[in-house]
Amino acid sequence: MNETLVTVVGNVATEPETTVTATGLAVTRFRLATTARRFDSERGGWTDGPTSFYTVRAWRTLAGNVKESVGLGEPLVVQGRLRVREEEKDGRRYVSAEIEATAIGHDLARGIARFARSSSTAHVRPEVPAPQAPLPAGVA
Structure with a gap:
C-alpha cells in the first residue's frame, strides 16, 4: 500500500477537541497552520508566503496525550499520513x-x-536489585 507520509511544522490554529467514536476510540482533532518564509532580496528582509491549514487527527493514546499537552x-x-479530501457542498467543490x-x-x-511519561503508556520494567558486595566471612 502506498501512503504519503509527511512531516509538517506549524502552529496550532484551533483548540484541540477530543471525541469518542461509536466504537469507543478516542480521537483528538485540531487545525495546524504553516506559513512558508522566504528572503525577499528586493526588500532586504524576510517575508511570509501563503499559509496552509491542515486538519490533524490523533487516535487512541496519542489523542489523550495531545489533549493534555x-x-x-x-x-x-x-x-503522519496525508489524506487529500474532495467534497462538494451547495454546488461548490472543496479540497482539504x-x-x-x-x-x-x-x-x-x-x-x-x-x-513526562503518561501512566497509560509507561513501559514498566521490573525492579532488578543492584548487585551487592558479598559480606565478609563471619558476618550475617
Missing part, C-alpha cells in the same frame, strides 16, 4: 488536507518542553 498557538512538529498523526511533538527550535 497541546494548546492553541503552540509550535508543533506533526508526522488532513493528517492522520503518528507522532506529534513541540518544536524545540522555538521553545523548551519537559517530557
Whole structure:
C-alpha cells in the first residue's frame, strides 16, 4: 500500500477537541497552520508566503496525550499520513488536507518542553536489585 507520509511544522490554529467514536476510540482533532518564509532580496528582509491549514487527527493514546499537552498557538512538529479530501457542498467543490498523526511533538527550535511519561503508556520494567558486595566471612 502506498501512503504519503509527511512531516509538517506549524502552529496550532484551533483548540484541540477530543471525541469518542461509536466504537469507543478516542480521537483528538485540531487545525495546524504553516506559513512558508522566504528572503525577499528586493526588500532586504524576510517575508511570509501563503499559509496552509491542515486538519490533524490523533487516535487512541496519542489523542489523550495531545489533549493534555497541546494548546492553541503552540509550535508543533506533526508526522503522519496525508489524506487529500474532495467534497462538494451547495454546488461548490472543496479540497482539504488532513493528517492522520503518528507522532506529534513541540518544536524545540522555538521553545523548551519537559517530557513526562503518561501512566497509560509507561513501559514498566521490573525492579532488578543492584548487585551487592558479598559480606565478609563471619558476618550475617
